Amino acid sequence: MSDFLLYLTNGLVIGFIYALSALGVSLIVGIMNVINFAHGELYILAGYFSALFSVGLGLNPALGMALGVLAIFVLGLIIERTLIRPTYGNDMYSLIITFILSIVLQNAYLFVFGPYPKKPPNWVRGSTEVLGLFFYGNQRLASLLLALAVIAAFFVLLHRTWFGRVVRAVSLDREVASLMGIDPVRVNLVSFGLGCALAGAAGVILTPIFPVTPTVGVGVSLTAFVVVVLGGMGSFVGCLVGGLVLGLVENFGAAYISSGYKHVFGFIILILVLLFRPAGLFGQRRL
Amino acid sequence: MSLLEVRGASKRFGGVQALAEVSFEVRSGEILGLIGPNGAGKTTLFHLIAGTVPCERGEIIFQGQPIAGLPAHRICRLGLARTFQIVRPFGQMTCLENVLVAFLGRGLDRAERAARAGEFLALTGLAGKEDVPAGRLNLIDKKRLELARALATGPRLLLLDEVLGGLNSGEMVEALELMRLIRDRFQVTIFWIEHVMGAIMRLSERILVLDQGRLICQGPPEQVSRDRRVIEAYLGEQHAQG
């Protein structure tokens, strides 16, 4: 029984972090109809930065994380302005460019940071007894809490701020939103930066548990993409539900079926979604 | 004889009811006009009939066959062609190639196709521009190309969406003559949307009027132009703009 609860908890922890990561992808897809293939590489970079700031520069871990995410946000703005903006209206080139970018970044990381895993130090140590049934690592619990906090902050942003209202309007109907006088260029810029920042946030939250290497980016990206397809493109609630589903399926699947094929479960989910409900659980956008 | 029957067609986009319970018929051999203020749902209606946008509520029956929900390419093969309000040329292909696309999968051999494509281009006034990439044409020529292309599919019913926009009076006379020719020589029924009131009133045998997604009037041009509801609908639009 405690094994089951352990898998369940693992699934929830990783599920919420998957959801957080997917929010970044969903935001960019919903606003700009662009898939950021470099999503995973930005997640990694944030991890590297937080490791660098706290280990290399000896900064307070919280500060290191915040700076890491901020750096990714700024990088996102730069990427949008220089690479993405010229491809407006041409979906094919944005796919190609972000893919090339992801490869360039991967190789740059190999060159700059080397092939060995890097991680920032744990924020908390030890473990806690959960419900009197099993012990669970404190770092994982802390990561979960932080992920929940960021997700909550995102939904507050979405529903209580001017920017959030704009995002929801554009996600629903781009043409109508532009008729309402919303400047699409600035919205795109900030959305892309924010989407990258969310990837970075997931990165800094998860790297104390899973160290980063230059090549883990593809897996991170794919996981986020599967969650977005499962939840439905343009739906943020969908990211939440999709992330949890994927996290749980992966952990239970790895435990009870096969651990070597953990990531195949995501692919199976993808195929099932495409077969039976291509728009996803909460998808409303017409292509 | 009813070529096209539309019963209770409705379409919602998010929170907006673009069309509500629109019902009418298109008679074989006629030239039927569709007018209405901006945003009335005219182009949306065309999208539904032609299958560009799926029709989920209502029935559409073409030549006795239900077509609501069929994909656009199947509807075209059944004999229903359309042009677009905002032109959609195959920009990186030549005018000839644009028309040749219409002949794909219809069993003509190559030489025949090239000859017939040339004829359609000449018919719409594009003779000599066969090898020009469509993207380089001016707007009027792009509209001509769109018409030639749609006509080349050999339709029974042709949906024309604002083909007269931007024409001077001489070109407009030619265009109206062309439409009559299309109906008479090719046996094509024409259902068209137009903002140039004089032209559509002169050429159409019957007129449908849409306002805010509803069909508010239909009948011969003289009757429609005097209908109080129609006048109010257009005055309302003028008022909003003025």
Next chain:
Amino acid sequence: MSGAAPGKRNLSGPVWAALALAAFLTFPLILDQYWLHTAIVGLFYVMMASSWNLLAGFTGQVSFAHAAFAGIGAYTSGILAARFGLPPLLGLPLGALLAALLGLGLGGLCIRMGGIYLSLTTLAFSEILRLIINNEYQVTRGTMGLKVPTLFGAYSKTTSFYVMLAATLLVLALIRWILRSDLGLSFRAVQNDEVAAASLGLPVVRVRLTAFVISSAMAGLAGSLYGHYLLLITPHIPSLDLMFLVLAMTVIGGLGTFVGPIFGALFLEALSEYIRVWGEFHVLIFGLVALGVARFAPVGVVGLIQGWLAARRAGPAAEAGR
């Protein structure tokens, strides 16, 4: 095929092709073993880049499973040969067939949902294949590599070169024939404007799927040939690294042109050999160059040259026409 009218043929085109072919035929005589190997690998990339270009450059679909399909071809004929003793000459078409079937399945799943879904799904497929190959170590020998026999006869670089050349010419001829056929016209129409294409009676999804299946089969064929040349099939073939090289070669050479991928593949493969002297930097460098080309000159090197030539030929007439 960038907007050029049918029937107006560029006289120098076939002449250049004949000269290039003549040059290639002499390679085994004039090149040393190292550069002959490079030429063979270059031809593999010509097949891969050209078939990927058929998909991305002529129907606008960005697939990331191209290398994976090459891997399917390679591992199919490789495993059949190594474990069941099937002659590679028979395994070759089987590999291409399996690649085509998987292409049909994958494409059938996601093409109707649009370009983004295709890219995502092919990326996922590529990763899953890599996982399976690594996990099923018993059969595939994982990263150690699966030893396979040559295509036929004794191993000889010269024979391998001519086989690769023949296959490449076949693939190129097939692509050229497709582009000039009705199918090619439907590809280009769908790429230019799929809504308009559908309104004229083209079954858009079916057209896209056809392109996807054809290009997958070609990748499978190329992969098989490559594997039996290397005598060792490793997960490098279906890797995203190889996928990236194919993409970069096509983009830099000229997406949407016939000659672009040929030039890109040969040029970049040769260049990578020079760069390798200093270290494994060629991926990073090609990446940066590809990024620059995609951003500033999307038509690629060949596209730029074609545009320049066309402008020169048109001369003052072009100015009057504006």
